Structure formats: structure tokens, C-alpha cells
Amino acid sequence: MFISLLSWLILSVSVTAAPFSRATEGNSRHKLLLISFDGFRWNYDQDVDTPHIDAFCKDGVRAKYLTPPFLTITSPCHFTILTGKYIENHGVIHNMWFNTETGAKLPYYPTQGVSEWWDNGSLPIWITAQRQGLKTGSIYFPGGNATYRGETVNVKKVEPVTFKYDNETEWRGNVDIVMKWFTESNLDFVALYYGEPDSTGHKYGPESSERKKMVEQVDRTVGYLMERIEMHGLKSKLNVIITADHGMRTVQKGPAVNEIILGKVDDFSFQDVKFNILDYGPTGFLLPKEGKLEKVYQALKNAHPKLRVYKKEDIPQRFHYANNPRILPIILNGDPGYVVHGRIQVQFNKGEHGFDNEDMDMKTIFLASGPSFKKNVMVESFESVHIYELMCKLLNITPELNDGSLYATKDMLNAVSQDIGSVSQPPPDIISRSGGFCGSLCTFERP
Incomplete structure (x- = not known):
């Protein structure tokens, strides 16, 4: 609706x-x-x-x-x-x-x-x-x-x-x-x-x-x-x-910080994604287009040293954050202090939550x-x-x-x-x- x-x-x-x-x-x-x-x-x-x-x-x-x-x-x-x-x-x-x-x-x-x-x-x-x-x-x-x-x-x-x-x-x-x-x-x-x-x-x-x-x-x-x-x-x-x-x-930010910006990842394209929730703190969600899940996952899983990328079914059990149909197939989470930007850098908060509990x-x-x-x-x-x-x-x-x-x-x-x-x-x-x-x-x- x-x-x-x-x-x-x-x-x-x-x-x-x-x-x-x-x-x-x-x-x-x-x-x-x-x-x-x-x-x-x-x-x-x-x-x-x-x-x-x-x-x-x-x-x-x-x-x-x-x-x-x-x-x-x-x-x-x-x-x-x-x-x-x-x-x-x-x-x-x-x-x-x-x-x-x-x-x-x-x-x-x-x-x-x-x-x-x-x-x-x-x-x-x-x-x-x-x-x-x-x-x-x-x-x-x-x-x-x-x-x-x-x-x-x-x-x-x-x-x-x-x-x-x-x-x-x-x-x-x-x-x-x-x-x-x-x-x-x-x-x-x-x-x-x-x-x-x-x-x-x-x-x-x-x-x-x-x-x-x-x-x-x-x-x-x-x-x-x-x-x-x-x-x-x-x-x-x-x-x-x-x-x-x-x-x-x-939040870790500034010229000396290698921030997480998906739009800068060479092998990743938003053309392969049907829906996303990004630019909302350290966690992001992607719904790849049909047949593109593995391509998107492989492009992102080692894209940044401070970015954790999970297929929904592989997220650590301690998170209790997999067994619900609303959760999208790919979950992104920045290491403590690092937020996840989408196409460009649009988050400017000095403090954030949403990190690993x-x-x-x-x-x-x-x-x-x-x-x-x-x-x-x-x-x-x-x-x-x-x-x-x-x-x-x-x-x-x-x-x-x-x-x-x-x-x-x-x-x-x-x-x-x-x-x-x-x-x-x-x-x-x-x-x-x-x-x-x-x-x-x-x-x-x-x-």
C-alpha cells in the first residue's frame, strides 16, 4: 500500500x-x-x-x-x-x-x-x-x-x-x-x-x-x-x-577516512538491483533483480575492509535477523563507526547507531x-x-x-x-x- x-x-x-x-x-x-x-x-x-x-x-x-x-x-x-x-x-x-x-x-x-x-x-x-x-x-x-x-x-x-x-x-x-x-x-x-x-x-x-x-x-x-x-x-x-x-x-568521516560508498565499487551496478534501503546509517538492504543475487553478492562481499556483506540465510545466528520475509536477500553492515552510503555520500550525522549489537x-x-x-x-x-x-x-x-x-x-x-x-x-x-x-x-x- x-x-x-x-x-x-x-x-x-x-x-x-x-x-x-x-x-x-x-x-x-x-x-x-x-x-x-x-x-x-x-x-x-x-x-x-x-x-x-x-x-x-x-x-x-x-x-x-x-x-x-x-x-x-x-x-x-x-x-x-x-x-x-x-x-x-x-x-x-x-x-x-x-x-x-x-x-x-x-x-x-x-x-x-x-x-x-x-x-x-x-x-x-x-x-x-x-x-x-x-x-x-x-x-x-x-x-x-x-x-x-x-x-x-x-x-x-x-x-x-x-x-x-x-x-x-x-x-x-x-x-x-x-x-x-x-x-x-x-x-x-x-x-x-x-x-x-x-x-x-x-x-x-x-x-x-x-x-x-x-x-x-x-x-x-x-x-x-x-x-x-x-x-x-x-x-x-x-x-x-x-x-x-x-x-x-x-561516525568515522572526513578526507582521511575510506568511507563506504557503494557507487564507487567497480564491479557493482545499481542496474542489477530491483530495490534497496540505503543511506540509513550503517545498515543497508538490497533486493537484486532476478538472477543477479550472486553477481551482486560477489561484487560487494570484499569491496571494502569495513563492510560486512551477508546473504540473508548466512547472517550470524546471534543477530536473530534472517527468518522473516520482510528482510531482503542481501544485508550490508558497516563496522562500528562506518556508515553505508549508496550512490553518493549523503549521510552527515556525527553520531550513528545500527551497528553490531x-x-x-x-x-x-x-x-x-x-x-x-x-x-x-x-x-x-x-x-x-x-x-x-x-x-x-x-x-x-x-x-x-x-x-x-x-x-x-x-x-x-x-x-x-x-x-x-x-x-x-x-x-x-x-x-x-x-x-x-x-x-x-x-x-x-x-x-
């Missing part, structure tokens, strides 16, 4: 609502707030004074770092958090909706309103929660503007077409809206999204002074949130998870505080695919089938919360997939 400009402008209505399901009577579960600060690298608060983040962690738990799924970009990583599935299994494989037959592509914002892109067999946690009697909300969260099997999140606020991600007044206003939703509308779960420090990291680079100032703004917002939770009497009723989708890395600069944060969590505790790193099972336990709902396990996060819960419901058994390879699990606890201090 193709969405016209007028159609996706209509999708940007700022606040909409759907009928509430009746919450379970007599339910003693705590409420849950999920916050994502897009592009917050795991160590961003180590070169900035962040007293409010520190206080939040001392009142709860912090992971050493969080490993996102591959592809490390916004919509796919957020949908992994919402569904507990690797990207190949939930199907939101890119920020862009596309159609290989017509050649149509939509950028990030209008893709948020294309329900068929999101609704392809996986349910976000808010739909599962609503089906089990809870009330939910979303503010700007990726996937929040879509319909799933005819259902939408109960209450949502959708980004306007032109939106300043760094507006601190708006940030605080959204915290106030969340507090009203929890207290006046009695919502059980809210997902709240901030588009920073991602935008600043892209524009100025992850090591810039501008990024550091943005982290200070994030810290002030965490302080404001803690203040409002106290003011509204939610301290003993509300669990808060603060996380992000991915990290950020400095084992790259430490792609790691992100996981912080949690509230009545269900232990206090002043550091836990081992784990994969973001496991957050879903944790959230389902906190809300006392039955999860959909997923790729995660509560085994990876259960030890961050206090004794009372661990007794709620059952703990799923760990998959055989959970330790290797998670980079460790929460079986090792220590007093909180900065990693």
Missing part, C-alpha cells in the same frame, strides 16, 4: 482514546511506568553529574548495561521491548515501511501510523494487558499509533508532524499527563517515550558538549518524575523502568525502582528481549509467547514480588544469549 502525505498527516492527531476495558476488581498489583530515552548509551551518565539518576538507582536497581537486538535502530528495538521477541520474530525490521514491488518507502514518522507494518502477528504488552482487564496508555511510544487486530492502546498521545524532541517544558508536561492517567484515570500501565538524547547524539556526536547537556536535561526530568510520584502519593504503588533502545557511536557503544541502560524492586543493587547485563517478561510479571498478567525469560531479571525483584505468579524456566542458552543474568548482585555504584 502507499500512504499519501495527506493520509499520514491525518494520522498525527495529537491525543486519541479508545474505550477502557474494566480492570480486575480487587486487584492488588502495582502500576507500571515504562520510560525510554532514545539513544541513551550505557555510559552517558559517567561523564556528567546526574544526581537524580543516581538517587533513582540507589532507591532501586541498575543493570551494568542492556544489550539491544540487532538491528540497533529505534522502532525494531522498541518493539522487542514491547513484545519480548527478537526482530526477525516480531517483524518490525526497520524504522521505514517499504514496498519492494512499487518501490515506495516511508520515513520514521508516517510509518508509525501504518498499522499493517506493526500488526503482523505480535501483540505489544498494552494490548495483552487490556485483554486481561487492565487499562493502558502511551505517549509518543513507537508502535503506539497502530491498531492491533482491531484494538488500540486505551489512551494515547501521538507526536505531531513537527516536534522538537528537546523541549524540556514538553517533557515535564508529559510527566504530569502520566501522573493524571495513573491517579485520575486509574491506568495500570503507561509507556512514555523521549526522542533524546538520540537526536543530539546524531547531530553533534556522542562525545560532544551538547550531548552532555542533554543528559543533564534527562537527569532533571528524572528528578521531576520522582518529585511528582511523591506528590501524587504513588511511591508505594508505582514501579518505574527507565531504559532505551540502543546506544550511539561516533555486540559493540559496546550500542549498549544502553536499564534502571528500575519501585515497590517491587530491591534497593541499591547493581545487576549483571542482560538483553532487552527479557524486559517484556519482567513487565508482565510486574503487572501480574499472562505473557504472549516470546523469546525472553523472567529468569534473566527475577533476581532484581524483592522477595514479595518474586512470589507473584510463576518464574519461567530459562532457555538452555539464556546465559550465552544474555551476556549473563541477574544472579550476581552488589551494592549500587556507577559502573
